[in-house]
Amino acid sequence: MLCRFVDENLIGSPDLHLMAPDGLKYPQPSIMYGRTDIVSVTPWLAPVVWEGTFNPVILDSIYQKKNISIAATVFAVGKYIMFLKNFLETAEQHFFVGFRVNVYVFTDRPKEVPEVKMAAGRELIVRSVPSSKRWQEISARRMELIQTLIEETLLNNVDYIFCLDVDSKFHSRWGTESLGGLVAVIHPGYYQDNRDKFPYERRPSSRAYLAPGEGDFYYCGGAFGGLLMEVHQLAKTCHKNFEDDAKENIEAAWQEESHLNRYMWTNKPSKVLSPEYLWQDFKPRNPEIHTVRFSGVIKNYAEVRPH
Ligand code: UDP
Ligand code: MN
Numbered sequence: 001m002l003c004r005f006v007d008e009n010l011i012g013s014p015d016l017h018l019m020a021p022d023g024l025k026y027p028q029p030s031i032m033y034g035r036t037d038i039v040s041v042t043p044w045l046a047p048v049v050w051e052g053t054f055n056p057v058i059l060d061s062i063y064q065k066k067n068i069s070i071a072a073t074v075f076a077v078g079k080y081i082m083f084l085k086n087f088l089e090t091a092e093q094h095f096f097v098g099f100r101v102n103v104y105v106f107t108d109r110p111k112e113v114p115e116v117k118m119a120a121g122r123e124l125i126v127r128s129v130p131s132s133k134r135w136q137e138i139s140a141r142r143m144e145l146i147q148t149l150i151e152e153t154l155l156n157n158v159d160y161i162f163c164l165d166v167d168s169k170f171h172s173r174w175g176t177e178s179l180g181g182l183v184a185v186i187h188p189g190y191y192q193d194n195r196d197k198f199p200y201e202r203r204p205s206s207r208a209y210l211a212p213g214e215g216d217f218y219y220c221g222g223a224f225g226g227l228l229m230e231v232h233q234l235a236k237t238c239h240k241n242f243e244d245d246a247k248e249n250i251e252a253a254w255q256e257e258s259h260l261n262r263y264m265w266t267n268k269p270s271k272v273l274s275p276e277y278l279w280q281d282f283k284p285r286n287p288e289i290h291t292v293r294f295s296g297v298i299k300n301y302a303e304v305r306p307h
Helices: 056-066 078-094 135-154 228-247 255-266
Strands: 069-076 100-107 122-128 160-164 168-170 182-186 219-227 271-273 294-296
Touching: 069 078, 069 135, 078 100, 078 168, 100 135, 135 160, 135 228, 135 255, 160 228, 182 228, 182 255, 219 228, 219 255, 228 255
Parallel strands: 069 100, 069 160, 100 122, 182 271
Antiparallel strands: 160 219, 168 294, 182 219
């Protein structure tokens, strides 16, 4: 049997060669029947992940064999520390359960990081960062810190990374179906809109500029990820473009989110996650959303953000 035995050393990326264990039984797949209320592939043939388009049993058994490990980054600066407990506790219940996960918390209040019991193989790592007077600055610095974390700590230790907003919590499974080279999440607020309504940066002087008629989807800055090297390239590019803009006194409309959207226009994500992967608690659930997996909690901006 060809390809029965694979030399792991030759298969460089955990994203390649999807090998299922022997003896796995599951319902027969079909290319004729399935969900018809949503689109589950982009025009460049990246899957769009929706409930009902994947079988978690197949995916988990493929990735268990690979013994992958996943890093998650979350920033909890200033009063946003109040969101951390819920984020971490629900991540334990729903985020890559049964896999090796390292959660990196960046905060200016390390003493206030809650004690959360982590399952075996899962770890919480706290990194101190300075506090900030402007919330835009906190958001902007994320890309730089992610870039540095990858270079200094994660290289050679971790396969995938996801970067997530702290003012959110998990409600159901977020797992191996989300793995891919470059992974973007569709923003829940704009997926039914015409692209001309997307809040992209519209000033040509910014490096985040997207012209009318450009852009595939509006992706959210609150969740993205993928293979380590892909996310490194993204973080490095967005950080540099943000800094170069700043030197010319320009700040993109939605800071890193604008730069992320500009990046994804040129560098197409190899997997796209539906708005199930970042809903908002204040939004009634639309009929095509069968499962809310992760969603932003309702917050009082005036209360939590520095002024
Ligand atoms: N953040 C933080 N402290 C702040 C502002 C922002 O730690 O004072 C971090 C936090 O992780 C937050 C993310 O930056 O989830 C993005 O900001 P925010 O959630 O306020 O943006 P929104 O989701 O409302 O667009
Ligand atoms: Mn948020």
